[in-house]
Amino acid sequence: MSHARTAVRWTLGAPPLDYVLGHVRAVLPDRVVDDARVAVRDGRIAEVGPHPPGSEADVDGAGLLCVPGVVDVHSDGLEREVLPRPGARLPWEFAILSFEGKLRAAGVTTVFHGASFEEGTSPSTVRTVATTRELCAAVAERGVAAVDHRILHRLDVRSPEGLAALRERLAGASPGDVPALVSHEDHTPGQGQYADRSHYERYVAGTRGLSDGEARDHVDRLIIERDDRLPIRAEALDWLGGLARSGAIRLLGHDPASAAEIDDLVARGGAVAEFPTTLEAAAAARERGLPVVAGAPNVLRGRSHAGNVSGGELAARGLLTALASDYLPSGLVPAAFLLAARGVVSLPAAVALVTAGPAEVAGLTDRGRLGAGVRADLVLVEPGEPWPVIRSVLRAETL
Numbered sequence: 001m002s003h004a005r006t007a008v009r010w011t012l013g014a015p016p017l018d019y020v021l022g023h024v025r026a027v028l029p030d031r032v033v034d035d036a037r038v039a040v041r042d043g044r045i046a047e048v049g050p051h052p053p054g055s056e057a058d059v060d061g062a063g064l065l066c067v068p069g070v071v072d073v074h075s076d077g078l079e080r081e082v083l084p085r086p087g088a089r090l091p092w093e094f095a096i097l098s099f100e101g102k103l104r105a106a107g108v109t110t111v112f113h114g115a116s117f118e119e120g121t122s123p124s125t126v127r128t129v130a131t132t133r134e135l136c137a138a139v140a141e142r143g144v145a146a147v148d149h150r151i152l153h154r155l156d157v158r159s160p161e162g163l164a165a166l167r168e169r170l171a172g173a174s175p176g177d178v179p180a181l182v183s184h185e186d187h188t189p190g191q192g193q194y195a196d197r198s199h200y201e202r203y204v205a206g207t208r209g210l211s212d213g214e215a216r217d218h219v220d221r222l223i224i225e226r227d228d229r230l231p232i233r234a235e236a237l238d239w240l241g242g243l244a245r246s247g248a249i250r251l252l253g254h255d256p257a258s259a260a261e262i263d264d265l266v267a268r269g270g271a272v273a274e275f276p277t278t279l280e281a282a283a284a285a286r287e288r289g290l291p292v293v294a295g296a297p298n299v300l301r302g303r304s305h306a307g308n309v310s311g312g313e314l315a316a317r318g319l320l321t322a323l324a325s326d327y328l329p330s331g332l333v334p335a336a337f338l339l340a341a342r343g344v345v346s347l348p349a350a351v352a353l354v355t356a357g358p359a360e361v362a363g364l365t366d367r368g369r370l371g372a373g374v375r376a377d378l379v380l381v382e383p384g385e386p387w388p389v390i391r392s393v394l395r396a397e398t399l
Helices: 075-079 092-105 129-143 160-171 197-208 212-227 230-246 259-270 280-289 295-301 311-316 329-341 347-352 354-361
Strands: 019-027 032-041 042-051 065-068 072-076 109-116 147-154 182-185 247-252 272-274 293-297 322-324 378-382 389-394
Touching: 019 322, 032 065, 032 160, 042 075, 042 329, 065 160, 072 129, 072 147, 072 293, 072 322, 072 354, 075 092, 075 109, 075 259, 092 129, 092 293, 109 129, 109 160, 109 182, 109 354, 129 182, 147 160, 147 247, 160 182, 160 230, 160 347, 182 230, 182 329, 230 259, 247 259, 259 280, 272 280, 280 293, 293 295, 293 311, 293 354, 295 311, 295 322, 295 329, 322 329, 329 347
Parallel strands: 019 065, 072 109, 109 147, 147 182, 182 247, 247 272, 272 293, 293 322
Antiparallel strands: 019 032, 032 042, 065 378, 378 389
């Protein structure tokens, strides 16, 4: 393929639609091409291959690794950004700009912000339907930006207020390039993520300053209160199943704990197992052809904060297809590279965990890999010891 050399005008905010990136180590889905050239035309990758000797490039990658833009399918960071301390709420417009900077620094070019349709069930964050509506509005108002901002709708299946609000939102939603991403969850202690309620008790005690006895009493009351809402749970799951089977939404099952729960999820029309808590659930998900998502902080720490299955173990057993930031976007690339450095997976497979894998989870086919025809969302990474460093992000912002 020939490339006529013409002067390329750059702006500080974004790369041009047409340019050539040279002398990089391109991480393809199945291999790494040393001293590679990436040609971009109309904001999409036109060609990736060895850099021809003597040929020029608009940008010299100086031997850095070139990987696709990171796709984060589950980020709770924005709700923390707007409320960095109890009582210290910031303006939404500022919070999303501030958080966008952190995402860019982490190499994230596409993010799904967790919008929690529930009323006050998180031990560490005050969550309300009103706040969720504000978050969704802030994301919509940001529009075209340095990061592709999207929404992951998180429904607490025992919250009647959350169910009503999500019904309203999805009924009024405009069609997008992919169906709305919806994750259903039930964080009642004693099952799911907190099958061992003592982990939830310690979490509550630490975040709310309660004594051990006060934390136990709080959890007892929470279980009684939420057990009264089982009819709401049944209604929510039945409604979500209808939407998923019709193709109106892409449904994620949050914290599945058993093969039986995976079977129920598949019957409901679910497409993804998000944060499975056991090997059994993850294995069942892969047997049924479902992508499996784990948290990057889990991999970095070597274990789950709630005593559940390790993301590293899932990767070692070939059960992990994607990583999500959960609450730490800066952990995505380091977690992937850590798995590669330890020989758990190859470097291309590790990079896929934060690019192609999450893109599959979200149903996005136009990003997540280096190949002809996909978006030219490119990230240059210095491998580093012990941690990689994001050196540059080139995102096709005008597509």
